[in-house]
Amino acid sequence: MRDPGRGHGPWNGRRADAALRRSYADAEPLSYWLDSPDRPEASAPLTGESTCELAIVGGGLTGLWAALLAKQRDPDRDVVLIERDRIAVAASGRNGGFMMSSLTHGISNGQARFPAEMQTLERLGLESFESILQTLMEHGIDCDLELGGALDVAVEPHELEELEPGAKELRRFGHDVTVLDREAVRAEVHSPIYLGGLWQRSGVALIDPAKLCWGLARAAGALGVRIYEGTPATRLRSVPGAVEIELEAGRLRAERVLLATSAFPALVAAARRRVVPVYDYVLVTEPLSAAQMSAIGWANRQGISDLANRFHYYRLTADDRILWGGFDAVYYYASRIDPALDQREESFAMLASHLLTAFPQLEGIRFTHRWGGAIDTSSRFFAFYGTALAGRVGYAVGHTGLGVGASRFAAATGLDLVDGRDTEATRLAAVRSRPLPFPPEPLRWAAIELTRSSMAAADERQGRRGPWLRALDRAGLGFDS
Numbered sequence: 001m002r003d004p005g006r007g008h009g010p011w012n013g014r015r016a017d018a019a020l021r022r023s024y025a026d027a028e029p030l031s032y033w034l035d036s037p038d039r040p041e042a043s044a045p046l047t048g049e050s051t052c053e054l055a056i057v058g059g060g061l062t063g064l065w066a067a068l069l070a071k072q073r074d075p076d077r078d079v080v081l082i083e084r085d086r087i088a089v090a091a092s093g094r095n096g097g098f099m100m101s102s103l104t105h106g107i108s109n110g111q112a113r114f115p116a117e118m119q120t121l122e123r124l125g126l127e128s129f130e131s132i133l134q135t136l137m138e139h140g141i142d143c144d145l146e147l148g149g150a151l152d153v154a155v156e157p158h159e160l161e162e163l164e165p166g167a168k169e170l171r172r173f174g175h176d177v178t179v180l181d182r183e184a185v186r187a188e189v190h191s192p193i194y195l196g197g198l199w200q201r202s203g204v205a206l207i208d209p210a211k212l213c214w215g216l217a218r219a220a221g222a223l224g225v226r227i228y229e230g231t232p233a234t235r236l237r238s239v240p241g242a243v244e245i246e247l248e249a250g251r252l253r254a255e256r257v258l259l260a261t262s263a264f265p266a267l268v269a270a271a272r273r274r275v276v277p278v279y280d281y282v283l284v285t286e287p288l289s290a291a292q293m294s295a296i297g298w299a300n301r302q303g304i305s306d307l308a309n310r311f312h313y314y315r316l317t318a319d320d321r322i323l324w325g326g327f328d329a330v331y332y333y334a335s336r337i338d339p340a341l342d343q344r345e346e347s348f349a350m351l352a353s354h355l356l357t358a359f360p361q362l363e364g365i366r367f368t369h370r371w372g373g374a375i376d377t378s379s380r381f382f383a384f385y386g387t388a389l390a391g392r393v394g395y396a397v398g399h400t401g402l403g404v405g406a407s408r409f410a411a412a413t414g415l416d417l418v419d420g421r422d423t424e425a426t427r428l429a430a431v432r433s434r435p436l437p438f439p440p441e442p443l444r445w446a447a448i449e450l451t452r453s454s455m456a457a458a459d460e461r462q463g464r465r466g467p468w469l470r471a472l473d474r475a476g477l478g479f480d481s
């Protein structure tokens with residue numbers, strides 16, 4: 001049975017039968033990465049009165065990189081990291097684990113917004129990417145790193161037109177990339193819906209993102225960073241010579257504060273207005289058998305995405321499961337973030353059906369994990385920065401779905417700003433400028449819904465963008481995940 005769920009090309013219409021529903025019904029309702037014996041015990045919350053030189057708010061990749069980098073820059077600095085819940089509990093422990101060197105959510109997006117700075121931004125992105133790999137070695141962080149590259153696949157004829165220009169642009173910035181025709185892409189990964197592909201081998205890694213977070217936390221802790229979980233910051237206040245962070249059960253006085261709170265309501269209004277939480281959903285299958293693996297090929301284990309506005313991302317895990325996510329990016333009224341939103345039946349049904357569209361050989365496969373997570377979407381699709389409270393508080397938020405690799409650069413740059421350092425990064429317009437804010441509700445919801453449906457409509461019309469999307473393009477605005 002198929003329902004007429006909106007899609008485009010091979011995704012048009014989807015299965016809605018009982019067997020499909022059963023395939024994910026018993027899946028654990030949590031992130032596969034967090035459901036791990038490697039997950040460390042929770043650390044104790046911070047209570048009472050405390051002081052430090054640098055406080056970092058947020059225990060995701062951005063906050064953890066900031067903690068480690070702050071200590072590497074100045075081993076004597078007294079650094080505290082506070083996390084509302086658990087390390088890696090939010091986007092950093094729920095993502096696809098595609099670690100890309102791009103700092104601008106892809107070259108085209110950066111090129112459209114900051115063309116004069118793209119050579120620098122790409123170089124800084126690649127340098128930062130190399131530093132990540134070096135940190136993994138230096139600190140013995142095992143996060144199941146794989147360097148098979150990323151494969152963008154065309155599943156509709158009009159998407160083929162994007163491959164050569166995409167390859168040309170990547171090569172212009174020094175990337176190692178190959179365009180694959182229909183036979184070549186299907187030889188890599190045996191999907192009957194693939195028409196062509198673009199295989200990027202540089203500036204891409206696949207990782208287990210939760211293991212990376214836990215490894216960074218361990219490394220930062222070993223250098224003396226004090227980490228407190230279960231410690232939400234509720235308010236910031238200027239006090240003489242410092243900033244006071246109000247906690248649920250105490251107060252932390254810090255000379256400097258870096259906010260790395262992503263999609264959660266920022267404690268600084270200028271950042272809060274510029275981020276909306278957008279939910280993305282993910283399924284993970286049981287481990288594939290040797291026969292299933294040979295039926296789909298995928299020997300080079302690339303991270304795969306398709307090319308439309310609404311796209312899937314998928315990859316193999318270290319134990320040969322398929323992680324399959326994306327397509328539907330969902331905004332909830334009033335920028336709601338709530339654990340109840342981590343589960344969405346409609347998205348899981350669609351994802352399960354789409355996986356079987358791409359890989360009919362896997363009919364009967366079962367899913368073991370299903371979850372959703374909030375992406376910190378900004379209207380320019382990559383991180384932005386700023387300071388508040390007389391420059392003592394800095395923020396680095398707004399990654400928009402491509403922050404795994406960019407988080408290290410964002411952390412370094414956020415630290416530069418809050419410490420008043422003049423660096424190559426802080427001189428960039430891409431760092432000094434901020435995206436346009438989102439309007440207040442109910443306009444926010446209406447504008448995002450209109451944008452989402454216009455993007456779906458464009459996908460259904462071979463990528464042709466309607467008047468609303470064209471107007472947003474002209475204003476340099478948009479919605480992405």
Ligand SMILES: Cc1cc2nc3c(=O)[nH]c(=O)nc-3n(C[C@H](O)[C@H](O)[C@H](O)COP(=O)(O)OP(=O)(O)OC[C@H]3O[C@@H](n4cnc5c(N)ncnc54)[C@H](O)[C@@H]3O)c2cc1C
Nearest residue numbers: 058060061062084090092095096098233262373402403404
């Ligand atoms: C489903 C999904 C798939 C994704 N896939 C990819 C991918 O494959 N590749 C990629 O590059 N990116 C991907 N992303 C995006 C990527 O995960 C993020 O950009 C990145 O993890 C951001 O890290 P962060 O530290 O800034 O945010 P987070 O990991 O969200 O960390 C912010 C932390 O701050 C804490 N916090 C918030 N407010 C407070 C407070 N007041 N007090 C104390 N603590 C607070 C939160 O609890 C949270 O732990 C995906 C995201 C999602 C949700």
